[in-house]
Amino acid sequence: MGLMAQLALRKDVVVDKWFARVVDTYPAETARFLRSQKDPFANPVGRTTHQQLGTLVALLDADWNPDTARSALDPIMRIRAVQDFSAARATGFVFDLKQVIRGLMKSPDDARWIGDLKQLDRLIDEMALISFDLFMGCREKVYELKANEMKDRTYKAFAKAGLIKEVDDE
Amino acid sequence: MADETPKPQELLDRIAYQPPAKHWMDVPVNIRKGMYCYASNPKSVEYLSMPNARPWNPLEDDWQLPENWQQILHEGFKERLEKFRSIKVFMDICVRCGACADKCHFFIGTGDPKNMPVLRAELLRSVYRNDFTALGKVLGRLNGARPMTLDVLKEWWYYLFQCTECRRCSLFCPYGIDTAEITIFGRELLNLLGLNIDWVATPVANCYRTGNHLGIQPHAFKDMLDFFVDDIEEITGLRCEQTFNEKGADILFITPSGDVFADPGTYTCMGYMMLFHYLKEKYGLKVTWSTYASEGGNFGFFTSHETMKRLNAKMYLEARRLGVKWILGGECGHMWRVINQYMDTMNGPADFLETPVNPITGTVYQNAASTKMVHISEFTADLIRHGKLELDPSRNDNKIITFHDSCNPARGMGMFEEPRYVIKSVANHFYEMPANTIREQTFCCGSGAGLNAGENMELRMAGGLPRANAVKYVHETFGVNMLACVCAIDRAALPASMEYWVPEVDVTGVTELVANALILPGEQERTMDLRSEPLPGMEEADE
Incomplete structure (x- = not known):
């Protein structure tokens, strides 16, 4: 059985171990909460992260689809982009998956896994690149919201006070 | 030389994934851009005849505080403990059961433990114990007490303006402590030093x-x-x-x-x-x-x-x-x-x-x-x-x-x-x-x-x-x-x-x-x- 198929059999373990690594990027008190509260509305950060990591792990065994990876990474990155993380710390969790998988293998250095691990690392690297893009997109969105609020506040006030003269259509 | 270059695995193994577990009092406040509002315009503070109007910047070390700022805060705290029975009770009765801890949208969203309502209140309670309780005065930190310092003041300001006084936390408190009232009280104290935000003051x-x-x-x-x-x-x-x-x-x-x-x-x-x-x-x-x-x-x-x-x-x-x-x-x-x-x-x-x-x-x-x-x-x-x-x-x-x-x-x-x-x-x-x-x-x-x-x-x-x-x-x-x-x-x-x-x-x-x-x-x-x-x-x- 190939590595990917074996991973599929132990998907839950992989997800839980990966999730534990992500959660440990938060302070200890917060990590405890993120791990233990199972209600998705009481714990949106923990449950969203857990659910989307599951989608990503499943993707490794399925036909790789960057769009699906993007949709799964988006909710996680959207959260981490407004939390107290640098770009590296916000996205670094993706690389953790390499260690998680190797940690679950009895002999990761065995020559028969070289091909599979190479393929796996390539997919994980691709996920990381997608997450960098998403992180930047979210940061740009935050700056856009800031700029637009500022612009709307002054422009709309002027417009409503009749102080703006638009260029006529004709 | 090449032999000294660590392998990727060695580098990865050295990464500590979990931030070091420290007592909350030892975690210094880090005023981060995007998380705070600009300081109040002194003209607005002056217009209301509120004290200590001056330009100041939260990111600078010197907040241009009045020389006797600790005394002003202490006396302001004392006056309000006498005036508002609720505040005195809220300072004393919390048993830190943690029922409120994970109910705050700011804690849930930011993941910052100091946004747990119990800990946000503890920022003030620690000073209360130090200044106003016998046990706090004698036992100090053992009793969860700490003196008011510039760092503590900055921590107050940073986190009291990360609370929207929504009172969701108070709903879960078995003692009925209203953490919003504690924020209201804390902000009132900060205003004694002219430490409002401009989105409120103006x-x-x-x-x-x-x-x-x-x-x-x-x-x-x-x-x-x-x-x-x-x-x-x-x-x-x-x-x-x-x-x-x-x-x-x-x-x-x-x-x-x-x-x-x-x-x-x-x-x-x-x-x-x-x-x-x-x-x-x-x-x-x-x-x-x-x-x-x-x-x-x-x-x-x-x-x-x-x-x-x-x-x-x-x-x-x-x-x-x-x-x-x-x-x-x-x-x-x-x-x-x-x-x-x-x-x-x-x-x-x-x-x-x-x-x-x-x-x-x-x-x-x-x-x-x-x-x-x-x-x-x-x-x-x-x-x-x-x-x-x-x-x-x-x-x-x-x-x-x-x-x-x-x-x-x-x-x-x-x-x-x-x-x-x-x-x-x-x-x-x-x-x-x-x-x-x-x-x-x-x-x-x-x-x-x-x-x-x-x-x-x-x-x-x-x-x-x-x-x-x-x-x-x-x-x-x-x-x-x-x-x-x-x-x-x-x-x-x-x-x-x-x-x-x-x-x-x-x-x-x-x-x-x-x-x-x-x-x-x-x-x-x-x-x-x-x-x-x-x-x-x-x-x-x-x-």
């Missing part, structure tokens, strides 16, 4: 001087409503003229100025105007607006008790001057908490006004017997219940609606059913968000209590996550595309939150939905809603 000064947060003068206020009269005429063919400062009117109407000047609140404002026009034409009801008491909101509430009282007083002075029977209040958040929880002991009893009676239905608002102030949703629900409004709910058929209970009308005055009844009467598609995110347990928009600035957008987005997460669920499950609310801060804050988290969902006031459905006597065939967008089935007429 609106307060504007409101005190001109009558509303934005500092819009009476003629401009009237101009704005006149523009809306023109807009409404385009949609309905009718001129819904309003009266201003009219002595002898039945009712004085007061709403947050945000409804008059900021989209999408402006559509709610047009909704009020259409409703009042309808009631005047059908039933002869005389409602007047005031250009003096032109603000329902009260950012004084986020400054100090004294400031809240000063701003609140003008509503009642104006009601007395105009000789109205009672006051009708618009869709506002904290205005209602000020009215329901503080007004009576600050400026009340308003016994020169009558217990509100709806002259059209005869309903007596016993709940407002003391405050003399009725919420527009209570008023509208009563009119609908008695069949006094002619409505066409199908005009809202393109809106799949959910309702966000605004913290203050929900937890601060217990109003849950009226807005829902109104929405269900004026629209056909309504879905609730999950039970642990609505009614008493509603999640804050993340931008209340004066935190709706632009510079703290990261904080607002993180704090808005739990609410947005529930909206996302009903959007994905039921196709919800419209988030209704009864608060002007919500209407200002939630559009940005939705744009970040659930861009497919728009934000509306409840009265905007009412006015869409309201069939005005003599109106032209309606093809557009209040946003000048085509009504369902009228898409072609629009082209």
Whole structure:
């Protein structure tokens, strides 16, 4: 059985171990909460992260689809982009998956896994690149919201006070 | 040389994934851009005769504090412990059970443990123990006590302005400790040192001087409503003229100025105007607006008790001057908490006004017997219940609606059913968000209590996550595309939150939905809603 198929059999373990690594990027008190509260509305950060990591792990065994990876990474990155993380710390969790998988293998250095691990690392690297893009997109969105609020506040006030003269259509 | 280069595995193994577990007192405050609001403009602080007005910058080491700042804080703390029994009790009785810890939207969204309500309160309690309790004085840190230092002060400021005073945490406290009151108290202490944020200080000064947060003068206020009269005429063919400062009117109407000047609140404002026009034409009801008491909101509430009282007083002075029977209040958040929880002991009893009676239905608002102030949703629900409004709910058929209970009308005055009844009467598609995110347990928009600035957008987005997460669920499950609310801060804050988290969902006031459905006597065939967008089935007429 190939590595990917074996991973599929132990998907839950992989997800839980990966999730534990992500959660440990938060302070200890917060990590405890993120791990233990199972209600998705009481714990949106923990449950969203857990659910989307599951989608990503499943993707490794399925036909790789960057769009699906993007949709799964988006909710996680959207959260981490407004939390107290640098770009590296916000996205670094993706690389953790390499260690998680190797940690679950009895002999990761065995020559028969070289091909599979190479393929796996390539997919994980691709996920990381997608997450960098998403992180930047979210940061740009935050700056856009800031700029637009500022612009709307002054422009709309002027417009409503009749102080703006638009260029006529004709 | 090459042998000394660590292998990737070795490098990865060296990474400590978990931040070092430290006692919270040993974690220094890190004032991060995007998480705080700019410091108050000294002119605004001065205008209110508040102490220690000066320019200062939260990012600089020197906050330009008065030399005896520790003494000022200590004495301010002492004075308030004697004046407010509740604060003394809240300082003493917390057993740190942690029931509140994970209930705060800022903790849930930011993941910062100092946003756990228990820990935010502990920032103050630690100083209380040190200064005012025997055990704290003797045992010091063993008893959870610490002296007031510059770092502690900065920590107070940073985290007391990461609380929207929404009171969700207090709902879960077995002792009934109101952490919002602790924030209110803490901010009052900070104001003794001139440490307000400008998003609060300047609106307060504007409101005190001109009558509303934005500092819009009476003629401009009237101009704005006149523009809306023109807009409404385009949609309905009718001129819904309003009266201003009219002595002898039945009712004085007061709403947050945000409804008059900021989209999408402006559509709610047009909704009020259409409703009042309808009631005047059908039933002869005389409602007047005031250009003096032109603000329902009260950012004084986020400054100090004294400031809240000063701003609140003008509503009642104006009601007395105009000789109205009672006051009708618009869709506002904290205005209602000020009215329901503080007004009576600050400026009340308003016994020169009558217990509100709806002259059209005869309903007596016993709940407002003391405050003399009725919420527009209570008023509208009563009119609908008695069949006094002619409505066409199908005009809202393109809106799949959910309702966000605004913290203050929900937890601060217990109003849950009226807005829902109104929405269900004026629209056909309504879905609730999950039970642990609505009614008493509603999640804050993340931008209340004066935190709706632009510079703290990261904080607002993180704090808005739990609410947005529930909206996302009903959007994905039921196709919800419209988030209704009864608060002007919500209407200002939630559009940005939705744009970040659930861009497919728009934000509306409840009265905007009412006015869409309201069939005005003599109106032209309606093809557009209040946003000048085509009504369902009228898409072609629009082209």
